[in-house]
Amino acid sequence: MADLKSNFIGIKSPNPFWLASAPPTDKEYNVRRAFEAGWGGVVWKTLGSEGPPIVNINGPRYGAIWGADRRLLGLNNLELITDRPLETNLREIKAVKRDYPDRAMIVSLMVPCEEDAWRAILPHVEETGADGIELNFGCPHGMAERGMGAAVGQVPEYIEMVTRWCKQYTRMPVIVKLTPNITDIRKPAEAAMRGGADAVSLINTINSITSVDLDIFAPEPTIDGKGAHGGYCGPAVKPIALNMVAEIARSAETAKLPISGIGGITNWRDAAEFMALGAGNVQVCTAVMTYGFKIVDELISGLSQWMDEKGVTSVDQIVGRAVPNTSDWKDLNLNYIAKAVIDQDKCIKCGRCYAACEDTSHQAIAMSEDRVFTVKDEECVACNMCLNTCPVEGCITLEQMAVGEVDPRTGKEVVAEHGDWTTHPNNPSCLTLQ
Amino acid sequence: MTHSSATNGIVANRVSPQQLADNFSDLHGPLDDHEAQVAADRCYFCYDAPCTTACPTEIDIPLFIRQITTGTPEAAAKTIFSQNILGGMCARVCPTETLCEEVCVRETAEGKPVRIGELQRYATDKLVVKGEHPFTRAASTGKTVAVLGAGPAGLSCAHRLAMLGHGVTVYDTRPKAGGLNEYGIASYKSTDNFAQAEVEWLLSIGGITMQCGASAELADLQARHDAVFLGIGLGGVNSLRAEGEDKDNVTDAVSFIADLRQADDLSKLPIGRRVVVIGGGMTAVDAAVQAKLLGAQEVSMVYRRGKENMSASEFEQELATSKGVHLIYNAAPLRVTGNGSVAGVEFGYTQTVDGKLEQTGETFSIAADQVFKAIGQTLLNVPEGLMIEGGKIAVSDTGATSVKGVWAGGDCASGGDDLTVTAVAEGRDAALDIHASLSR
Incomplete structure (x- = not known):
């Protein structure tokens, strides 16, 4: 069986599954239960400076988006960093780490953007025996209004500065958690790297309003008639997170920067995908908030089985495996020709592919009187929309045309050579080069 | 005196009142909001949906189910009623397993169709139970139509004619309106006097006069009205x-x-x-x-x-x-x-x-x-002069009989299965043809 042991920037854990800094890691009670359930590590919910703790709202903190059967697809939260005294958290962190020495204990931090504030808190954290710290530069609401969280994460210079302070004042590894609420994720990652960060973790939550109460005309969740944007997470944000992880992993400047992947990871497959795109480990929150700690059993069994099937013996061997295949659009092979094929035995004749293709795509599906749906190869551009709307998995597939065959749509022979936009005759800049 | 199942002869009171109440309660209880959402979620919103094609009244089923999922069952009800004004009763009595649900693609895929009948009941109950009528009458045309028979065909025809602005008088020999909905359906399929509630709700469109317990002669009706619709069912x-x-x-x-x-x-x-x-x-x-x-x-x-x-x-x-x-x-x-x-x-x-x-x-x-x-029913008391075909009143696709100005639909007319939903479709279509004829 595959060995799931993880060593992320020198922090060891029995598996690469950590709980992200969030409500599930807010206190000793939760974290002990998470460790008993089998989680490899936790990032303790963000601590603030000494003194009176912050206060949370007492109305609804979460908003949600649901799919079929009310399956939670996206979660929006208005919760702030821990609202418990610093001393209590530190005492609990120390106790838990003492009892679970094999698990990763990372402490998330967010203090004012002043050198003294960071210098003051770091020794206290170090004293707990924690394995590392994560700098919360991502929290998009509340704390950002006070010049912390995303307010720091959106300014690369601040990221670099604070990271440098932390590296200066502690021996612990420093992970910088990035906000996705920026235009180019590589800039803050580069800043963290310049500041000496050992790793980045991403993504934090995305600014969001989940819905609007149409009776009182206020965003939801609504607190006494008003709503504020929150941070969006859960399965819905996974594609955004995957891209941002890949952007950092395949950028020459940050290619060597370790990444802890976060964003909608719900099952082993999601975890494997993040790792394939360059994440050294992953952090989970919404999935446990939806289903409880027990999902880690499936994460472990699924990843192990897949690794065994792939003949892979350690998680390091899968990290970044998909990075070389992640390219720019201009490098995609325009000579690759595929056509959609509908398996008539699997087809249940719902006609959704037809509606999608006929109404919105390329009019490349024919419908007979008796509801037999077939692809018109002479029209099909293999856009994949039929496959994406088909309710039956595996019913519609895209099949590559063989070299030498003639594409009935273009009348051109399929060639073996790679041909992309950079060399395409229609590309004006390509013409310039000639 | 109390009897048991084993008491000889034909006697009453074989089971306890409580047991009787249980036995004759709703065969399928109504879906609650959550059950309806779960059931509606399963609809794939098929293109040119097979369920709609299979429905004799061609209700836009994917649309009404989508309207349920988006929290507007009242709109769903209107979608249903616009095609089938007795959609409430049909939701209870339709053999959906041989109509819409039989061809549901999820029946093909998993052997478990979307619960279309129950969802239809969920939606239609929202309006019928509230007593809200979703349609209004067009301006009066000054024309009048007689409808003979207050069963599904007659009521459907009367409602559509009234909606189009015609004045309608419905005659039925029985004391209550509803036809087989009132007299011919198993009690556990239509509980709580639903048939009468539905008739009352249907009539709230206005413009329909009911003459129950009254017989009428075709010749007389022809003389007094601009058109006549026969929905007399099978009396024998x-x-x-x-x-x-x-x-x-x-x-x-x-x-x-x-x-x-x-x-x-x-x-x-x-x-x-x-x-x-x-x-x-x-x-x-x-x-x-x-x-x-x-x-x-x-x-x-x-x-x-x-x-x-x-x-x-x-x-x-x-x-x-x-x-x-x-x-x-x-x-x-x-x-x-x-x-x-x-x-x-x-x-x-x-x-x-x-x-x-x-x-x-x-x-x-x-x-x-x-x-x-229970070996079948036959047509009785057919007015003279009407052409008969296969034991039923011969009608065109739109319900016109061989006699000018007379239409027929439902079980008494040729074509289609003897189902409530078929009768509703025939009554509706005849109304549209009558309207076209009267508008010429």
Whole structure:
């Protein structure tokens, strides 16, 4: 069986599954239960400076988006960093780490953007025996209004500065958690790297309003008639997170920067995908908030089985495996020709592919009187929309045309050579080069 | 006096009042909001959906289900009613397993269709129970139409005509409107006096005058109105053509079903200890199941052909067996025995040879103190001058009879199955044709 042991920037854990800094890691009670359930590590919910703790709202903190059967697809939260005294958290962190020495204990931090504030808190954290710290530069609401969280994460210079302070004042590894609420994720990652960060973790939550109460005309969740944007997470944000992880992993400047992947990871497959795109480990929150700690059993069994099937013996061997295949659009092979094929035995004749293709795509599906749906190869551009709307998995597939065959749509022979936009005759800049 | 299932003869009060209430409660209780959401979530919103095509009234089923999922069941109800004004009753009595649900792509995919009938009930109940009527009448056309028969066809026709601005008078010989919805449907399919509530709701469009308990002559109606629609149903019942059929306690299943529906107190309704129902349609099932529910000890339903030929659906057959009805196939009645009153029925086994039903020569007898005949209904009291085709009033696709100015629809008219939903479609389409004719 595959060995799931993880060593992320020198922090060891029995598996690469950590709980992200969030409500599930807010206190000793939760974290002990998470460790008993089998989680490899936790990032303790963000601590603030000494003194009176912050206060949370007492109305609804979460908003949600649901799919079929009310399956939670996206979660929006208005919760702030821990609202418990610093001393209590530190005492609990120390106790838990003492009892679970094999698990990763990372402490998330967010203090004012002043050198003294960071210098003051770091020794206290170090004293707990924690394995590392994560700098919360991502929290998009509340704390950002006070010049912390995303307010720091959106300014690369601040990221670099604070990271440098932390590296200066502690021996612990420093992970910088990035906000996705920026235009180019590589800039803050580069800043963290310049500041000496050992790793980045991403993504934090995305600014969001989940819905609007149409009776009182206020965003939801609504607190006494008003709503504020929150941070969006859960399965819905996974594609955004995957891209941002890949952007950092395949950028020459940050290619060597370790990444802890976060964003909608719900099952082993999601975890494997993040790792394939360059994440050294992953952090989970919404999935446990939806289903409880027990999902880690499936994460472990699924990843192990897949690794065994792939003949892979350690998680390091899968990290970044998909990075070389992640390219720019201009490098995609325009000579690759595929056509959609509908398996008539699997087809249940719902006609959704037809509606999608006929109404919105390329009019490349024919419908007979008796509801037999077939692809018109002479029209099909293999856009994949039929496959994406088909309710039956595996019913519609895209099949590559063989070299030498003639594409009935273009009348051109399929060639073996790679041909992309950079060399395409229609590309004006390509013409310039000639 | 209290009796049990084992009490001899035909007696009332075989089961406790509580048990009776349970037995005759809704076959399918209404879906609550959550159940409706879960059920509606399963609809794939098919293109040119097979369910809609399979519905005789062509309700836009994917649309109404989508309207349920988006929290607007009232809009869903309007989608249904715009095609089928008796969508509430149809949701209860349609054999969906042989119509919309049979062709649902999820039946194809998983053997479990979307629960279309129950979702239709969920949506339509929202409006009917609230008493909200979603349609308004067009300006009066000054034309009047007579509708003969207040059953599904007649009511559907009347409503559409009223909506289009015509004045409608509906005549029915029975004291209550509704036709088979009121008199011919198993009680557990339409509880809480729904048929009357639905009629009242339907009439709230206005412009319809009801003349129940009144008979009318076609010639007179033709003279007094601009058009006439006949929705008179099938008034006659086929006979067994078996010896001894005239013995006491051999009656029509339709009368039994009507008596049941009209009974104020089911505990006063007598039922035999041993009941035999002869026939293979929905009427036979409704009679057999209800005999069992009233407390009969043994109920046999005997059909002269095989299971596959039975017009009662698979679902109806399973319902009957689940209630304890003994289904016997391939047996035809030879004679009814007994001295004055029925004591038993002798059957001969049948087989089909070269497409013809024959006796095999083997016989058997079933003891019975009550026999219900459910072997089909026939057209009675057809006004003179109308062309008849296959025992029914001959009509065009839009319900026009051979006589100018007279339309017909529902069970009395040719074409289509004898189903409530088919009658509704025919009544509606005839109304549209009448409207077109009157607008010329």
